[in-house]
Every structure is written in C-alpha cells, then in structure tokens.
Amino acid sequence: MDESNIKTKAYRQIPIVAIRGSVVFPHTDAVLSFGRKKSVDAVNSAFQEDRVVGIFTQKDPRTEDPKFEDLYKVGTIAVITQMMSAEGETHAVVKGQARINITELVSSEPFLVAKVEEIEVSQNYPPEVEAISNKLSDLFKKSINLGKQAEIMTVMKLVSGKVDPSELADQVASIVDIKTTLKQKLLETLPVKERLEKVTEYLSHEVNVLEIEKTISTKTQKRFEDQMRKAMLREKKKTIEEELGEVDEGDLSSEEYSEYKKKIKEAGMPLEVKQKAEKEFKRLTQMSPHNPEGGYIRNYLDWLCEMPWSKISKNNVSINHAIKVLEEDHYALKKAKERIIEFIAVMKLKNGSSSKKRKNNVKSDNAPLESQPTILCFIGPPGVGKTSIGKSIARALGRKFVRMSLGGIRDEAEIRGHRRTYVGALPGRIIQGIKNAGTKNPVFMLDEIDKIGTDFRGDPSSALLEALDPEQNKDFSDHYLEVPFNLSEVMFIATGNVLEDIPHALRDRMEVIKFPGYTQDEKLNISKEFLWPKQVRLHGLKEHKISIDDKALYEVIERYTREAGVRNLERNLASICRKVATLVAKRKKYPRTIKIKDIHSFLGPQKFSSIIAEKKDEVGLSTGLAVTAAGGEILFIEVALMPGKGGLMLTGQLGDVMKESARAAFTWARSNWKRLG
Incomplete structure (x- = not known):
C-alpha cells in the first residue's frame, strides 16, 4: 500500500448506524431499511440535523444490539437524501461520500455516536491505473449486454467513460455479485490500483458465469424450438397418413414395432383381449416420443403378451402315479389322501368325457348337470404338511405349482391389482402368479386363507370370491389388465389353521379336508423315513453313516417338542446334526448311533414332561381332558370343601368348557347327595 497517497481529515461527531448483509460505498446511492430502535433513532436524529450519518457494516449479521467492537473499522460517511416510514420500518435513501474511521467513541445510548475522520485518497494515479480502468469499463459494458441488472443512471454514468478511477472502482464494487465480506475488503482497500x-x-468471473448462462439459455431455447418444430411436423405427418390410411410407427423403432406386432400375433389371446392390445398398440404408435404415458402402455402390452392365454400344462391324470407320489412325499394322513385321490379320479373321468365330446363335436357348455370344479381347503394345525401336499398334487398331475401367501393381506388391490391410472400400477398377485407359472392351469395354493385382514382399503376376501367361484372365474377381471382372464382351469387349493376364521362366503365355495395332528408313532415313522435322512444329507453327514435309534427319537418327540406337526421336531433333529458335524469337523470322537444320553448332551435339559393320570380315584382330585393345538392334555382339578353357603367357586385359568363341566359335576353331586351319603 502506498501510504503517501493516503490522507485523513478530522470530522465532527456524527450518529453511527450499523447495517448487515450489505456495504455502502462512496460515490454510490443506496436504499436502506431500518427496523431496530437504535438504528431508527440514529437516522431520525441525523435527518433532523444535517442529514450526515456514518454507516458501518456488522461483522456478524446475527447480532441484534451491536456495539462499536461489533463493527468493521472502515465505514462510509453518507448523506440522507430521502426518508420515509412504512409497515413498522424506516426506509432511507443515502448517498455515500467518503471512507471514514472512528477516532473516538462518544455515546452508545440512545444510539451510537462517534467522532470520525475521513480517509482521503490522492488523485495522482500511476499510469497503469488508466489501462485497468478501461478494462473494467469494457467488462462492465459486457456484463450489461449479458443481462446484468443495474440502475439506469449508474449504467449511463459508467458507460460514458468520464468517471474517476476511484469512483469507477466503488461504483462497480457496489453492484458486483460477491459476498458481503469481500465487499468490505474492497471498502478497506485504499490504493486505487489494487482496488481496481x-x-x-x-x-x-461474473461475466464468465453470465456467458455460460447465456449459452445454456440459447441452447435450451434452440432445443425447445426444434422440439416444437418437430412436434408440428409430426402432427402434420400424422394427419397426412390418416388421410392416406397409412400406419405411423410414432415413437417406436422399426425393430420394436415389428416385435410388438409379432408378440400380439403369437400370444394366443382371445378376440376381446387381442382387440384391446391392438388398440393400445395403436395409441403407442401415435404417441409423442416425450409422452411419459408411452412407458405405461409398453408395460401394459408386455403383460398382455406374456400372459399364458392359451398355454396349458398337459395333465398326467394317473391314479396310480398320484398314489405313488402322495405316499412318497407324506406319511399317514390317510383320510386326506383318500379325498385327494377321489378328487383326481373325478378329474380323470371328466377329462376323458370332455375329450370324447370334443372328438364327436358334441357341445356341452350349457349342460345343466355338469358339475363345477371343486376347490379344496386344507384345514389343520401348523406343520402337518398342508402346503407340501399341495406341491405333491402338482407333481402328481404334472402341473406347475404356484403359492400365494395371504397372511396379513389387507388391501383388495393385492388380489385384483391397481388400476393403470396409479403410478407403478401392477396386476394383482393372482394374475402375477399365473404369469410366473407360464400356464393357465397351474395348481394355485392360497396359503393361510384364514389370516386375511380387512381395513379401509377394502376386503380382500370379497375379491377372492370371484376368483374362487366356478360360476364367475371364467371371466376374472383384474383391475390392471381390464380384460377377462379364464381361471376355470386353475386348480385352487386353500390352506388354513382355523376353519371358523375363514369368511363364510369363502368357506361356502370350498370343500374342507381336515388334517389331524400326528400321533407319536406317526412322528416316529416320519422322522425315520423323511426328516432324519434329509438332515443328515443337508449337514454333510451322509458319508459318515450317522443314525439314531427309536428310543432317542421318542425322547426328542416326547421331551423336546409339543406340537401337532413336525416342524420343531425337524429343528431339533437339525440341531443334533449340527452338534455331530461340529465334532466331525474338529476330528473328535462322535457317536455313530445317537442314543438317549446323546440327546441330553446335544439338546440340553428336557423341555416338556408327560402327565399320567392316577390309577385310582382320589378324594378331592378329578381328572379332566383338554384339547390343545398340540393334541390332547390331561388336567388335574383339585377340590376343597369349606364352610359356607353351599356355592361353587372356580379359580385358575379355566376355559368356558371346563367351567361348564365343573358346574355340571357340582349339580350332579347336589342332586345325588342322598345316594352319595
């Protein structure tokens, strides 16, 4: 800094105003708004006297009551030219005069007052200042041409070129788009050359940004005009082609156009569906390439073309094969297997009869005595093989198997799909399952049908009625596809745990087959023939020929599980195999045959104990039977006789049936008191 060019001139005391977020430069006009009481009082006082005020920028704009130490050292002395109040704020137009320093603090109440000195800069500039001034003037003109906003009077003054270099620097500094801290540094920069x-x-830098913005804007405008021109030409072309009867491929490439035509032709759609597909395809060909609906139509056409409208799995309806498959996959369940075999036998006879009628060209669509397909519903406790026997039925018939879990479903759209007006809409899970199967006659299992919920989004069980009702499912309508799909050839099987929890309307359309829990002997045979060999194979123990004796299996069944099915039994057998596999991997001694002592070592203490009824009746003790999810249970009911009014008091967690039994026993005892003595 050339200190010889910098001079100061003492000035009398003046009001000081703190501003934030801006800087007032000498030789510039500025409009300021004041809301804080001290600032308003200072401006009013100055305006009433000689209109001279000192303006300093705050270091931290968040400070609400700034002191002298909160202000930058260099400020601007200004003259208030206009002033007005509106909406709780005071507005003033000020004109910057010169840079000032505070030399002495006079007062901080009711507003800031200080003695200041003016900083004067010599007018003797070095030669290079003129060159820099010319460059700055040219840049300013360029910025105005690029759209920079500035006061018209300031523009006219700076464009004229007859401006002092120091004033030029201050004028441009006041309108250049930079941070407040950088503007304050420019105010504090006294040498004119350095400031310029x-x-x-x-x-x-700002001019470069403006040039980039203008280039982007020009390109965007050109692209928009090109799109508008192409859209107009496309519409003209479409009109001409409509007049000539020609087809426009629109947004589709020739390859994509041919592919969709081929898909629609080879999909084997019914006439109504094909007409719908061709209508949507025509819409797609006439659509603008930038129309977002084009993606939705493509997705819809893909679903229509990929649905198995005419693809059928060839039925392998052999009674002997079905019996063999069911016996291989499941032990016991005699009654359930018998009913399934009966179902398959009826299907075999109906298929044979239908084939003969088709061969002889006999139409039987309206035959009044033709029975409708039966929908099976397997009801039983968890783990008894309801889902797995559905897979066995599909294997026995040579059909695809689809499983759809209904547990917790509360939205009807899960069954029937969303309408295409929704973003991300898809068909319901029934149609999705049919598409994934790839045939129109899979074995479709509706698992946990008793767990369907209902809320404000609809009743899924009502949506299932159409799918499961043989009178209606020939024309099942999904909200997304909006065309009928024939579900009459689908073999629906439902499963559930509690029959009473299934809505009555659904229950009425199904034939219930109850799956009882397994007895201990049945669990033993299932373990020996299915579960243990499976776990040995899964845990890599097949080569080590690990076996388990019957007593050990009985111990696991009786003491470590309490269930109607065999899921926990299989988990315990898997745990035993993991223990043995660990011993084998560590090359430690392991048992070749698992015995009872090994069970206790591998599985820990017994979890359950069997309750055995007393051989002889005891006074004050009665034996009851209770039905549980795991089968039956013995309950001991103790009776105490005490003085009173002859009433009966029941304690404990007893169910309604057990309470009724106790009251019946009490009534019988009172009615036979003479005979009982």
Whole structure:
C-alpha cells in the first residue's frame, strides 16, 4: 500500500448506524431499511440535523444490539437524501461520500455516536491505473449486454467513460455479485490500483458465469424450438397418413414395432383381449416420443403378451402315479389322501368325457348337470404338511405349482391389482402368479386363507370370491389388465389353521379336508423315513453313516417338542446334526448311533414332561381332558370343601368348557347327595 497517497481529515461527531448483509460505498446511492430502535433513532436524529450519518457494516449479521467492537473499522460517511416510514420500518435513501474511521467513541445510548475522520485518497494515479480502468469499463459494458441488472443512471454514468478511477472502482464494487465480506475488503482497500484489480477480477468471473448462462439459455431455447418444430411436423405427418390410411410407427423403432406386432400375433389371446392390445398398440404408435404415458402402455402390452392365454400344462391324470407320489412325499394322513385321490379320479373321468365330446363335436357348455370344479381347503394345525401336499398334487398331475401367501393381506388391490391410472400400477398377485407359472392351469395354493385382514382399503376376501367361484372365474377381471382372464382351469387349493376364521362366503365355495395332528408313532415313522435322512444329507453327514435309534427319537418327540406337526421336531433333529458335524469337523470322537444320553448332551435339559393320570380315584382330585393345538392334555382339578353357603367357586385359568363341566359335576353331586351319603 502506498501510504503517501493516503490522507485523513478530522470530522465532527456524527450518529453511527450499523447495517448487515450489505456495504455502502462512496460515490454510490443506496436504499436502506431500518427496523431496530437504535438504528431508527440514529437516522431520525441525523435527518433532523444535517442529514450526515456514518454507516458501518456488522461483522456478524446475527447480532441484534451491536456495539462499536461489533463493527468493521472502515465505514462510509453518507448523506440522507430521502426518508420515509412504512409497515413498522424506516426506509432511507443515502448517498455515500467518503471512507471514514472512528477516532473516538462518544455515546452508545440512545444510539451510537462517534467522532470520525475521513480517509482521503490522492488523485495522482500511476499510469497503469488508466489501462485497468478501461478494462473494467469494457467488462462492465459486457456484463450489461449479458443481462446484468443495474440502475439506469449508474449504467449511463459508467458507460460514458468520464468517471474517476476511484469512483469507477466503488461504483462497480457496489453492484458486483460477491459476498458481503469481500465487499468490505474492497471498502478497506485504499490504493486505487489494487482496488481496481480486485474489482476487475470479481467482475471478470461474473461475466464468465453470465456467458455460460447465456449459452445454456440459447441452447435450451434452440432445443425447445426444434422440439416444437418437430412436434408440428409430426402432427402434420400424422394427419397426412390418416388421410392416406397409412400406419405411423410414432415413437417406436422399426425393430420394436415389428416385435410388438409379432408378440400380439403369437400370444394366443382371445378376440376381446387381442382387440384391446391392438388398440393400445395403436395409441403407442401415435404417441409423442416425450409422452411419459408411452412407458405405461409398453408395460401394459408386455403383460398382455406374456400372459399364458392359451398355454396349458398337459395333465398326467394317473391314479396310480398320484398314489405313488402322495405316499412318497407324506406319511399317514390317510383320510386326506383318500379325498385327494377321489378328487383326481373325478378329474380323470371328466377329462376323458370332455375329450370324447370334443372328438364327436358334441357341445356341452350349457349342460345343466355338469358339475363345477371343486376347490379344496386344507384345514389343520401348523406343520402337518398342508402346503407340501399341495406341491405333491402338482407333481402328481404334472402341473406347475404356484403359492400365494395371504397372511396379513389387507388391501383388495393385492388380489385384483391397481388400476393403470396409479403410478407403478401392477396386476394383482393372482394374475402375477399365473404369469410366473407360464400356464393357465397351474395348481394355485392360497396359503393361510384364514389370516386375511380387512381395513379401509377394502376386503380382500370379497375379491377372492370371484376368483374362487366356478360360476364367475371364467371371466376374472383384474383391475390392471381390464380384460377377462379364464381361471376355470386353475386348480385352487386353500390352506388354513382355523376353519371358523375363514369368511363364510369363502368357506361356502370350498370343500374342507381336515388334517389331524400326528400321533407319536406317526412322528416316529416320519422322522425315520423323511426328516432324519434329509438332515443328515443337508449337514454333510451322509458319508459318515450317522443314525439314531427309536428310543432317542421318542425322547426328542416326547421331551423336546409339543406340537401337532413336525416342524420343531425337524429343528431339533437339525440341531443334533449340527452338534455331530461340529465334532466331525474338529476330528473328535462322535457317536455313530445317537442314543438317549446323546440327546441330553446335544439338546440340553428336557423341555416338556408327560402327565399320567392316577390309577385310582382320589378324594378331592378329578381328572379332566383338554384339547390343545398340540393334541390332547390331561388336567388335574383339585377340590376343597369349606364352610359356607353351599356355592361353587372356580379359580385358575379355566376355559368356558371346563367351567361348564365343573358346574355340571357340582349339580350332579347336589342332586345325588342322598345316594352319595
């Protein structure tokens, strides 16, 4: 800094105003708004006297009651030219005069007052200042041409070129788009040459940004005009082709156009569905390439073309094969297997009869005595093989198997799909399952049908009625596809745990087959023939020929599980295999045959104990039977006789049936008191 060019001139005391977020430069006009009481009082006082005020920028704009130490050291002395109040704020137009320093603090109440000195800059500039000034003037003109906003009077003054270099630097600094801290540094930069260089640097950067913005804007405008021109030409072309009866491929490439035509032709759609597909395809060909609906139509056409409208799995309806498959996959369940075999036998006879009628061209669609397909519903406790026997039925018939879990479903759209007006809409899970199967006659298992819920989004069980009702499912309508799909050839099987929890309307359309829990002997045979060999194979123990004796299996069944099915039994057998596999991997001694002592070592203490009824009746003790999910249970009911009014008091967690039994026994005892003595 050339200190010889910098001079100061003492000034009398004046009101000081703190501003935030802006800087007032000498030689510039500024409009300021004041809301804080001290600032308003200072401006009013100055306006009533000689209109001279000192303006300093706050270091931290968040400070609400700034002191002298909260202000930058260099400020601007200004003259208030206009002033007005509106909406709780005071507005003033000020004109910056010169840079000032505070020399002495006079007062901080009711507003800031200080003695200041004016900083004067010599008018003797070095030769290079003129060159920098010319460059800055050119940059300013360029920025105005690029759209920079500035006061018209300021523009006219700076464009004229007859401006002092110091004033030029201050004028441009006041309108250049930079941070407040950088503007304050420019105010504190006293040498004119250095100030001009900094302002030129900042304005040059802003001009570069404006040029980039203008280039982007020009390209965007050109692209928009091109799109509008193409859209107009496309509409003209479409009109001409409609007049000539020609087809426009629109947004589709020739390859994509041919592919969709081929898909629609080879999909084997019914006439109504094909007409719908061709209508949507025509819409797609006439659509603008930038129309977002094009993606939705493509997705819809893909679903229509990929649905198995005419693809059928060839039925392998052999009674002997079905019996063999069921016996291989499941032990016991005699009654359930018998009913399934009967179902398959009826299907075999109906298929044979239908084939003969088709061969002889006999139409039987309206035959009044033709029975409708039966929908099976397997009801039983968890783990008894309801889901797995459905897979066995599909294997026995040579059909695809689809499983759909209904547990917790509360939205009807899960069954029937969403309408295409929704973003991300898809068909319901029934149609999705049919598409994944790839045939129109799979074995479709509706698992946990008793767990369907209902809320404000609809009743899924009502949506299932159409799918399961043989009178209606020939024309099942999914909300997404909006065309009928024939579900009459699908073999639906439902499963559940509690029959009473299934809605009555659904229950009425199904034939219930009850799956009882397994007895201990049945669990033993299932373990020996199915579960243990499976776990040995899964845990890599097949080569080590690990076996388990019957007593050990009985121990696991009786003491470590309490269930109607065999899921926990299989988990315990898997745990035993893991223990043995660990011993084998560590090359430690392991048992070749698992015995009872090994069970206790591998599985820990017994979890359950069997309750045996007393051989002889005891006074005050009665034996009851209770039905549980795991089968039956013995309950001991103790009776105590005490003085009173002859009433019966029941304690404990007894069910309604057990309470009724106790009251019946009490009534019988009272009615036979003479005979009982």
